[in-house]
Amino acid sequence: MSQDTSSSLDGRVQRGERNRQKILEALFELVGEGILRPTAEQVAERAGVGTRTVFRHFDDMESLLGELHRRVAGEFKPSFQSEGILHGGTIGDRIAAAVEFRTGFFERIAPFKRSGNLNRWRSPTLQRAHAEMVKELRGHLLASLPELDDGASETADALELLLSFEAWDRLRTDQRLGKERARAVLEHAARALVADL
Numbered sequence: 001m002s003q004d005t006s007s008s009l010d011g012r013v014q015r016g017e018r019n020r021q022k023i024l025e026a027l028f029e030l031v032g033e034g035i036l037r038p039t040a041e042q043v044a045e046r047a048g049v050g051t052r053t054v055f056r057h058f059d060d061m062e063s064l065l066g067e068l069h070r071r072v073a074g075e076f077k078p079s080f081q082s083e084g085i086l087h088g089g090t091i092g093d094r095i096a097a098a099v100e101f102r103t104g105f106f107e108r109i110a111p112f113k114r115s116g117n118l119n120r121w122r123s124p125t126l127q128r129a130h131a132e133m134v135k136e137l138r139g140h141l142l143a144s145l146p147e148l149d150d151g152a153s154e155t156a157d158a159l160e161l162l163l164s165f166e167a168w169d170r171l172r173t174d175q176r177l178g179k180e181r182a183r184a185v186l187e188h189a190a191r192a193l194v195a196d197l
Contacts, residue, residue: 023043023044023049024067026046026047028071028072031068037115043064065123077136092191096187098190099190103186110165116130137163141163
């Protein structure tokens with residue numbers, strides 16, 4: 001292979017990678033702005049590429065959604081290891097910390113989670129991502145409240161439902177509560193749930 005052919009090939013590879021990253025960034029921005037199910041055309045327009053270029057880099061919207069999930073997970077999931085778990089203090093202190101963590105986390109991921117919920121019924125990638133998040137949130141809660149970890153605790157199940165993204169989203173969108181009011185409502189209800197522990 002000649003030097004010119006090799007340079008031309010390297011240039012195409014680099015341009016292709018730049019386009020791929022522009023497409024992912026465009027999808028991330030569109031969903032972050034509240035466009036929960038952007039079309040390939042919208043992604044292409046935002047990225048400044050042709051629609052065919054989108055599908056040249058991603059076989060279908062499923063693979064594009066998978067890449068979006070990886071981007072969102074990489075950006076937001078590290079907080080699971082570092083935030084919101086108190087190992088000491090009263091159960092009330094630990095409930096407050098768990099609610100504070102979840103509501104902050106849910107507020108940051110809200111448009112991406114809404115988009116995922118909208119698309120997950122036909123996306124195996126998003127179904128797996130959702131199941132993984134539910135499992136991780138449950139583990140996070142039990143790390144904060146080991147009193148609940150008896151294997152079949154109705155209180156743990158009720159608390160998990162109460163502190164779900166879906167409950168938070170209902171308070172914020174359907175009931176139109178501000179962040180602080182919604183957080184206070186969840187903390188009040190969570191404290192009542194664990195009052196007998």
